[in-house]
Amino acid sequence: MNIEEFVEKYKVERHNSTSLKWDLLEERFGDADLLAMWVADMDFRTSDSITEALTKRVNHGVYGYSFVPQSYFDAYFNWMEERYSFQLKKEWIRYSTGVVAALYWFINAFTEPEDSVIILTPVYYPFHNAVRDCGRKLITCPLNNDNGYFTFDYDRFEQAIIDSRAKLYIHCSPHNPAGRVWSEEEQDKLFEICKKHNVLIVSDEIHQDFTFDDHKHIPAAVVKDGKYRDLIITVNSASKTFNLAALIHSNIIITDDILREKYDKYIKTVNQTDFNTMGLTATEAGYSSGGEWLESVKSVIYSNFVYARDTLNKELPEITVTPMEGTYLMFIDLNKIIPKEKTKEFIQDRCRLAVDFGEWFGTDYKGYVRLNLATTPENVKIAITNIIREAKLLKENDYMNVPSLLSI
Numbered sequence: 001m002n003i004e005e006f007v008e009k010y011k012v013e014r015h016n017s018t019s020l021k022w023d024l025l026e027e028r029f030g031d032a033d034l035l036a037m038w039v040a041d042m043d044f045r046t047s048d049s050i051t052e053a054l055t056k057r058v059n060h061g062v063y064g065y066s067f068v069p070q071s072y073f074d075a076y077f078n079w080m081e082e083r084y085s086f087q088l089k090k091e092w093i094r095y096s097t098g099v100v101a102a103l104y105w106f107i108n109a110f111t112e113p114e115d116s117v118i119i120l121t122p123v124y125y126p127f128h129n130a131v132r133d134c135g136r137k138l139i140t141c142p143l144n145n146d147n148g149y150f151t152f153d154y155d156r157f158e159q160a161i162i163d164s165r166a167k168l169y170i171h172c173s174p175h176n177p178a179g180r181v182w183s184e185e186e187q188d189k190l191f192e193i194c195k196k197h198n199v200l201i202v203s204d205e206i207h208q209d210f211t212f213d214d215h216k217h218i219p220a221a222v223v224k225d226g227k228y229r230d231l232i233i234t235v236n237s238a239s240k241t242f243n244l245a246a247l248i249h250s251n252i253i254i255t256d257d258i259l260r261e262k263y264d265k266y267i268k269t270v271n272q273t274d275f276n277t278m279g280l281t282a283t284e285a286g287y288s289s290g291g292e293w294l295e296s297v298k299s300v301i302y303s304n305f306v307y308a309r310d311t312l313n314k315e316l317p318e319i320t321v322t323p324m325e326g327t328y329l330m331f332i333d334l335n336k337i338i339p340k341e342k343t344k345e346f347i348q349d350r351c352r353l354a355v356d357f358g359e360w361f362g363t364d365y366k367g368y369v370r371l372n373l374a375t376t377p378e379n380v381k382i383a384i385t386n387i388i389r390e391a392k393l394l395k396e397n398d399y400m401n402v403p404s405l406l407s408i
């Protein structure tokens with residue numbers, strides 16, 4: 001299916017559908033009329049195969065106690081093996097009601113109060129919250145940022161681990177918002193440091209299925225033929241892949257017996273409910289027959305990115321656009337066109353956009369914004385056009401005295 005056909009078939013009006021992204025703009029941004037380019041979900045209906053599987057379940061009309069069928073494992077394991085050469089075993093798999101929930105459980109299961117947990121900033125803000133909320137010490141270590149291209153700063157990472165005696169590192173792969181798809185070599189070098197200092201690695205791989213060009217996602221547990229498996233706890237989900245976030249279903253993979261035992265001991269103390277039947281049903285349908293839909297939505301997203309990047313580069317070369325190797329989130333640096341403290345006013349009041357602001361991901365990132373490109377080309381065009389028009393106005397005039405020309 002080409003891009004136009006896909007967009008026509010799957011785009012959907014989301015206002016008044018209890019959408020956090022579209023219906024809570026007033027509450028979260030103080031302005032209900034913004035174009036929603038924030039929360040990381042998609043403005044497209046999920047694949048037909050998922051809708052059919054859920055409909056079948058609903059038509060049956062019974063939601064009694066359930067179990068995970070063999071067909072679920074078959075679908076999930078095939079997906080992971082075919083795409084990521086990760087051969088899974090049933091006994092390694094656990095479930096969580098969302099990836100963020102799992103992060104909290106891992107922190108509680110594998111560290112003690114007052115232990116330090118390290119994250120690499122800028123990074124998805126619930127990483128910060130999870131560490132703080134669990135009463136652990138949050139250690140933030142910056143990624144290198146070379147004109148929007150982010151890399152690991154190995155020396156700084158090691159020093160931060162030594163200084164803080166960190167027990168756990170939360171890895172984001174592919175990385176939100178830096179857009180990096182970490183190579184095997186990069187991960188090997190980073191994990192070697194973890195191994196040397198006995199730091200456990202929680203790998204959040206929720207964005208695994210969004211990689212572009214020739215960038216290939218390498219699961220942490222697959223790096224160097226599983227060399228670091230005794231340090232790794234992985235969590236992934238079909239929720240980003242097939243737009244299923246509200247069905248709150250994720251997979252946890254713990255290949256190491258000792259780590260798994262420790263996790264199981266902890267999880268007993270919170271009497272965790274195993275899974276949600278609708279989440280499980282949708283996940284199985286996606287992994288077994290959602291591949292074509294995924295390829296189409298990825299084409300839309302990447303075409304949106306190429307348009308946004310090229311148009312911004314041409315019209316406003318002062319804006320740095322981070323290369324989007326993976327995820328569907330575009331991170332851009334507005335610092336050369338607008339003073340940091342005016343970013344919110346510029347983006348919301350002038351450009352009429354609701355975005356994720358850079359400082360949510362790390363204190364050094366005020367002046368950056370993250371735009372969600374999993375939407376229609378039309379919305380992306382409005383967003384980019386508004387930014388360009390307002391930035392040009394701003395260049396030509398005194399910002400505070402120029403009325404906005406825009407409405408969406």
Ligand SMILES: Cc1ncc(COP(=O)(O)O)c(C=O)c1O
Pocket residue numbers: 040097098099100101124172176204206207237239245248250
């Ligand atoms: C890196 C990362 N982890 C987790 C999540 C959310 O996961 P969940 O909705 O399953 O809690 C997101 C959503 O944007 C994310 O970017």
